[in-house]
Amino acid sequence: xxLSRPLSVVLAAGILSLxxxxxxxxRTLAIATGGPAGLYYPFGGGMASLWSEALPGVNAKAExxxxxxxxxxxxxxGESDLGIAMADVVTSAYTGTGRFPEPLPLRVLFxxxxxxxxVLSLRSSGIESITDLAGKRVAIGAQGSGTAVAATNMxxxxxxxxxxxxxxxxxxxxxxxxxxxxxxxxxxxxxGLGIAAVTELAVTRDIQIxxxxxxxxxxxxxxxxxxxxxxxxxxxxxxxxxPRQALGIWSAVVVHEAMPEDLAxxxxxxxxxxxQRLLSIxxxxxxxxxxxxxxxxxxxxxxxxxxxxxxxxxxCPAPEPAEAAL
Numbered sequence: 001x002x003l004s005r006p007l008s009v010v011l012a013a014g015i016l017s018l019x020x021x022x023x024x025x026x027r028t029l030a031i032a033t034g035g036p037a038g039l040y041y042p043f044g045g046g047m048a049s050l051w052s053e054a055l056p057g058v059n060a061k062a063e064x065x066x067x068x069x070x071x072x073x074x075x076x077x078g079e080s081d082l083g084i085a086m087a088d089v090v091t092s093a094y095t096g097t098g099r100f101p102e103p104l105p106l107r108v109l110f111x112x113x114x115x116x117x118x119v120l121s122l123r124s125s126g127i128e129s130i131t132d133l134a135g136k137r138v139a140i141g142a143q144g145s146g147t148a149v150a151a152t153n154m155x156x157x158x159x160x161x162x163x164x165x166x167x168x169x170x171x172x173x174x175x176x177x178x179x180x181x182x183x184x185x186x187x188x189x190x191x192g193l194g195i196a197a198v199t200e201l202a203v204t205r206d207i208q209i210x211x212x213x214x215x216x217x218x219x220x221x222x223x224x225x226x227x228x229x230x231x232x233x234x235x236x237x238x239x240x241x242x243p244r245q246a247l248g249i250w251s252a253v254v255v256h257e258a259m260p261e262d263l264a265x266x267x268x269x270x271x272x273x274x275x276q277r278l279l280s281i282x283x284x285x286x287x288x289x290x291x292x293x294x295x296x297x298x299x300x301x302x303x304x305x306x307x308x309x310x311x312x313x314x315x316c317p318a319p320e321p322a323e324a325a326l
Contacts, residue, residue, distance in 0.1 A: 032071035032080035037172035068146025076104040086146035087226040107302035117247040119210040139175040139187035151188040172197035192284035202238040264304025269316035
C-alpha cells in the first residue's frame with residue numbers, strides 16, 4: 001500500500017477524524033483485520049462481538065483488509081480504530097523504518113499471539129529448502145500484508161531476492177488454489193497454528209512444509225529481532241508427521257496514540273476478562289496472556305493498557321461517554 005499524500009497531512013487528517021468520531025454519543029469501532037482465509041479476521045470478529053456485548057455505548061465490527069501494512073496505515077490515518085498486525089510491521093511503522101518513511105503514531109493495546117510462517121509446497125514439487133525456491137513461482141502474500149513483508153525478509157535474509165523467484169502477490173485462498181491446480185510451486189501462509197488455509201489444503205493434497213535449519217533461524221533472528229523460532233508439532237496438519245522448524249512472529253492489536261485512555265483501558269480489561277471466550281476461535285489465543293504483553297519491546301503500550309497493568313481486574317468499567325472523551 002502506498003501513501004499518495006504527504007504522511008504528515010494524512011496523519012493530521014487521521015487525528016481530526018479520530019476526534020470527530022469521539023464526539024458521537026456511541027462509538028463504532030472498526031477493527032482492521034485481514035483476509036477471510038486467515039486468522040486475523042475471525043479473531044477480530046471475536047473481539048468485536050465481545051466488546052459490543054460487554055461495553056455499553058460501544059459497537060465494534062471487523063473489517064476485511066489486505067493485512068498488517070494496510071492495517072497500521074489505516075489506524076494512523078484514523079480510518080480504522082484498531083488494527084491487528086505482525087511485530088515486524090508494527091516496529092517498522094512506529095520507528096519509521098523499512099517501507100515507512102516517517103514514524104506512525106501507534107501504540108500497542110495488547111499482544112495477541114505468535115504467527116507461524118508456513119512455507120508450503122506439494123511433496124511432488126521436490127522443493128525441500130528455501131534455496132530450492134530459486135526460479136520457482138512463489139506466492140508471497142497479498143499486497144500490503146504482513147505475509148509479504150515476512151516473506152521478503154525471509155528470502156533476503158537467506159540469500160534470495162524477489163528477482164530470484166517469480167513472485168505472486170496472492171491471498172491465502174488464491175495461494176492454496178494455485179498449489180492445488182499447479183499454477184504455483186510454493187507459497188507463504190502466515191498465521192496461527194492450525195490456520196484454516198493450510199489445514200484445508202492438507203486434506204486434499206500431500207503438502208510439504210519447508211523446515212528451517214538452526215543456522216537459518218539464527219541468521220534470521222539476528223537480522224530481525226522481532227522474529228523467533230517456532231516448532232510446528234507433528235500431526236498439526238494431515239500428512240505432516242514430523243515436527244517442522246518454522247519462523248514465529250508475534251502479532252499485536254494496535255491503536256492510534258490519541259485513543260482516549262478510558263476507552264483503551266476498557267477494551268484491554270474486557271479482553272483479558274473474557275480470554276476463555278476468545279480461545280474458542282483458535283488454540284493459539286492461549287498465548288495472549290499478561291506475561292506476553294511486552295513481546296513488542298520496541299513499541300510502547302497505550303497509557304490505558306499501562307493503567308490496567310497497574311491493577312489487573314475483572315471489574316471492567318465502561319468507557320466514559322464519547323462526547324466527553326476529548
